[in-house]
Amino acid sequence: MKRFWAWAAIVVAAVYFFLPLLGMLEFSLKMRRGEYSLDAYASVMGDPQFQASFGYSVIMAGLTIVFGVLIVVPTVFWVRLKLPRLRPVMEFVTLLPLVIPPIVIVFGYVRLFNTSSWLPLTGSALGTDFLLLCGYAVLSLPYMYRAVDTGLAAIDLRTLTEAAQSLGAGWFTVLARVILPNVLVAVLSGAFLTFAIVIGEYVFAALLDRPAFGPYLVWAGGNKAYEPAALAVMTFALTWGCMALIQGVTRFSKHTRMSR
Amino acid sequence: MTSSRLWRALPWNGLGVLPFVLFAVLFLLLPTAHIVAGAFMDAAGGFTLKNICNLFKPEIINAFWLSIRLSLTSAVIGCGIGFAIALAVVFGGLPRALRGVVMTFSGVTSNFAGVPLAFAYVATLGRVGFVTVLLRDWFGVNLYALGFNMISFWGLTAAYVFFQIPLMVLIITPAIDGLRREWREAAEVLGASNAQYWRLVALPVLAPSLLGTLALLFANAFGAVATAIALTGSLLSIAPILLFNQIRGDVLGDPHLGYALAFAMIVITGVSNGVYVVMRARAERWLK
Numbered sequence: 001m002k003r004f005w006a007w008a009a010i011v012v013a014a015v016y017f018f019l020p021l022l023g024m025l026e027f028s029l030k031m032r033r034g035e036y037s038l039d040a041y042a043s044v045m046g047d048p049q050f051q052a053s054f055g056y057s058v059i060m061a062g063l064t065i066v067f068g069v070l071i072v073v074p075t076v077f078w079v080r081l082k083l084p085r086l087r088p089v090m091e092f093v094t095l096l097p098l099v100i101p102p103i104v105i106v107f108g109y110v111r112l113f114n115t116s117s118w119l120p121l122t123g124s125a126l127g128t129d130f131l132l133l134c135g136y137a138v139l140s141l142p143y144m145y146r147a148v149d150t151g152l153a154a155i156d157l158r159t160l161t162e163a164a165q166s167l168g169a170g171w172f173t174v175l176a177r178v179i180l181p182n183v184l185v186a187v188l189s190g191a192f193l194t195f196a197i198v199i200g201e202y203v204f205a206a207l208l209d210r211p212a213f214g215p216y217l218v219w220a221g222g223n224k225a226y227e228p229a230a231l232a233v234m235t236f237a238l239t240w241g242c243m244a245l246i247q248g249v250t251r252f253s254k255h256t257r258m259s260r
Numbered sequence: 261m262t263s264s265r266l267w268r269a270l271p272w273n274g275l276g277v278l279p280f281v282l283f284a285v286l287f288l289l290l291p292t293a294h295i296v297a298g299a300f301m302d303a304a305g306g307f308t309l310k311n312i313c314n315l316f317k318p319e320i321i322n323a324f325w326l327s328i329r330l331s332l333t334s335a336v337i338g339c340g341i342g343f344a345i346a347l348a349v350v351f352g353g354l355p356r357a358l359r360g361v362v363m364t365f366s367g368v369t370s371n372f373a374g375v376p377l378a379f380a381y382v383a384t385l386g387r388v389g390f391v392t393v394l395l396r397d398w399f400g401v402n403l404y405a406l407g408f409n410m411i412s413f414w415g416l417t418a419a420y421v422f423f424q425i426p427l428m429v430l431i432i433t434p435a436i437d438g439l440r441r442e443w444r445e446a447a448e449v450l451g452a453s454n455a456q457y458w459r460l461v462a463l464p465v466l467a468p469s470l471l472g473t474l475a476l477l478f479a480n481a482f483g484a485v486a487t488a489i490a491l492t493g494s495l496l497s498i499a500p501i502l503l504f505n506q507i508r509g510d511v512l513g514d515p516h517l518g519y520a521l522a523f524a525m526i527v528i529t530g531v532s533n534g535v536y537v538v539m540r541a542r543a544e545r546w547l548k
Contacts, residue, residue, distance in 0.1 A: 006352020009344045010362070013425070016341075017369060019391055020377075020422065023384030071283055078276035086277065093284050099533040100292055101483030103500055104522045107507050108291020111298070134287040141288075196371050202486035207507055214486065217375040221382075221490050232379035236372055243368045 021236065028229035040230035047227075049216060057205075057213035060129075061198040064136040065191045068144045071137065073187065076148045077179055080157055094145035097138050106135060106207045128208050135204045140194035147193070151186025152179075189246040196242040200235050296526070298519030311520035320502070320512075320521065327482060327499040328528070330413060334420035335477035339470065341421070342428025349429075350436045363433070366426035373423040378490035381419045385410060411492045419487055424477050431476070435469035435543060465546045472539030479532040483525070499525060 031039035044050050079086050097105070109131055113121040121127040157179075164178045180187070202214035217235075221228045302308040315321070349359050384390050387404060395401040409415055439462055447457040485500040494501050503525065505511045506518040 002351070003353045006348035006354055009348040009352070010354065010358070013341065013345050016425075017365070017422070020380040020384040023390030024380035026390050027383035071280055075277050075280035078273075082273045082276060093288070095533075096288060096292075099479070099526075099530055100288075101485075101500065101525050101529055103483065103485050103503055103507075104295055104526055105288065105291055107503065107518070107522050108293075108295045109287075110507060112291050112294045131287075134283070137283070138288050193371075200374050200376060202375055202489070203504070207504070214375060217379075218486075218490050221375065221379060222493060228379040229383040232376040232383070235376040236368075236380075239368050239372050243364060243371070246367075247364065 024229045024232045024236075028226060028233050031226040040226040041234075044227050044230050044234070050220075050231075053211050053213045053216035056211055057199050057201075060133060060136060060212065061195045063133055064140060064198050065194050067133060068137045068140055068194060069187055069191070072141070072144045072148050072190075073180060073183070074175055076145065076152055077157070077175060080149075080152055081161060090145070094141050098142050102135075102139060103203050103207075105138060106204050109135060110207060122208065128210060132204055132208050132210050132212075135208070136194075136198045136201065139201070139204070140190070140197055143193045143197075144190040147186045147190035148183060151183035155182050185249050185252070188249045192242040192245045192249075196239050199238060292526070295519050295522045298516060299523035301516060301519075303516065311514075311516045312523075314514070314517050315520050315524055319497070320517075323497045323499045323502045324524065324528075326413070326497065330416060330420065330498060331478045331481035333413075334417050334424050334481045335474050337417070337421050338424025338428050338477050339474050342425045343432055343470065345425070346429050346433045346436050349433065362429065366429040368426075370423055370426035370430060373484065374486035375490040377419065377422060378487050381422070381491065382410065385415075385418075411495055416488060416491065416496065416498075419491060420481050420484065423487075424481065427477060427480060428473055431473045432466075432469060435466060438546070439465065466543075468539040468542040472536040472543065475532040475535035475539065479529040479536070482529055482532070 028040050029036040029038070031037060031043070076090075079090055110122070111117075113119055113127075113131055115123040121131045160178055160182070161174055164174045169178070200214050200217065201212070202218060205212035206215045206218070217228070217231055220231060299311055300307055300309065302310065345362065348354065349362050382389060385392055385403070385408075392403050395403060410419075443461050443465075444457055447461050452460070483500065485504055488494075488496060488498060488501055489504065492501075494505060499521070502511075503518065503521050506521060510518065512518060512521075
């Protein structure tokens with residue numbers, strides 16, 4: 001009886017979740033009248049605006065990952081090694097982006113960094129790009145911090161650092177050649193999650209008026225019929241890809257750790 | 261001597277976290293503080309409570325009320341269904357492999373929110389959507405003739421539930437795992453029925469986790485903007501969309517009222533996240 005209800009719950013949930021996915025897949029194939037075709041995908045791929053906005057978001061995601069890693073890894077390392085008292089503070093600050101709605105944070109950006117302020121970042125395209133990059137880094141901070149923190153908790157930080165230092169390594173060498181390789185798996189899972197978050201992000205890009213993939217999606221949603229479904233399928237596949245990569249690297253790390 | 265002691269007493273170790281502190285202050289704390297401060301300032305920069313009072317206009321109150329109902333409804337439904345799925349996965353005697361599939365799938369779908377979710381939803385329940393057509397052609401049911409509308413309370417709720425359920429599954433499954441077999445055995449030895457075990461042991465232990473996650477799901481829905489905008493084209497007046505339009509073009513005609521609006525949103529998500537943190541601390545007492 002219990003097993004029946006368990007199966008019932010899973011099946012109902014599966015139907016609820018697969019119907020929209022199936023719906024968007026079916027709809028994306030319907031562009032040509034009377035038969036299924038990949039026309040919508042071809043139309044999306046051939047759209048120069050798609051190429052430009054998607055490329056922009058991919059680059060932004062890559063830069064966000066690099067920027068996030070550069071900010072988070074040394075900080076978590078330093079706090080764990082020298083300032084363990086600060087850990088609760090770090091926990092709190094890195095949780096804030098989940099508490100404060102993103103739209104409020106970007107509202108603050110628009111007002112704080114406008115052209116008449118002390119730091120007029122929104123005055124130029126490059127400045128706004130940098131602001132968007134920082135915004136994305138803030139959005140991904142909770143995930144990146146937790147991933148790296150868990151990764152560093154699993155290794156003997158002090159011994160590794162002291163061993164490297166007694167062999168003559170400076171702080172940079174310690175971080176780049178000893179610590180980073182040891183937490184690479186954690187950093188990678190944080191990175192893939194960041195990618196999944198940044199690639200379709202809408203509110204920051206729209207309100208900072210940058211030509212990212214999210215605003216393009218909304219524009220396509222209002223102006224095209226079949227392409228939005230194709231875009232949704234592609235984004236879904238991309239999200240799957242990121243999650244699969246996270247699982248992949250985690251499994252890989254377990255494997256290497258066992259064989260050691 | 262004294263100067264070198266002073267030199268050494270300076271918090272040099274703090275320098276290591278300087279880049280992070282600078283980053284967090286500039287791009288997280290200061291912008292938020294600017295908004296909060298602006299909510300309590302008049303145009304000349306003096307202190308005032310007028311902006312907060314102005315929030316109690318019907319159009320703003322209605323937007324917040326709609327947002328709160330929408331977030332609460334989707335959170336309660338997400339909580340209920342997510343809990344059922346998690347129970348089925350942990351206790352249902354299902355094949356072990358299914359658990360991994362459900363967890364991975366939840367990880368993907370909880371991240372599949374925003375604009376693409378709205379598209380998937382339109383392709384399914386829109387006027388020529390998959391399910392709409394299926395119901396019409398196979399069962400002769402016309403959803404739209406029955407008064408269904410995607411740009412409505414229930415339409416948006418159904419879309420939100422799509423990312424609420426997986427989040428619930430991800431958070432509550434570890435909590436259910438924490439229920440010890442010994443507790444059930446102890447209850448059975450003392451003569452408790454299955455229902456009594458759940459009512460008197462399992463649910464009280466799980467209650468903080470359930471309530472905390474409910475609060476988290478509420479905050480999660482309350483701050484969501486992209487799905488609603490892509491779905492309704494900023495037509496439905498919920499609090500985040502009102503703020504979005506205000507940032508774009510000062511639709512309220514009063515910049516400081518915009519600050520107050522944002523401040524009210526922080527208060528609501530802040531309180532519900534606070535509930536989550538307190539409840540999680542309580543849950544950990546039992547589950548460790």
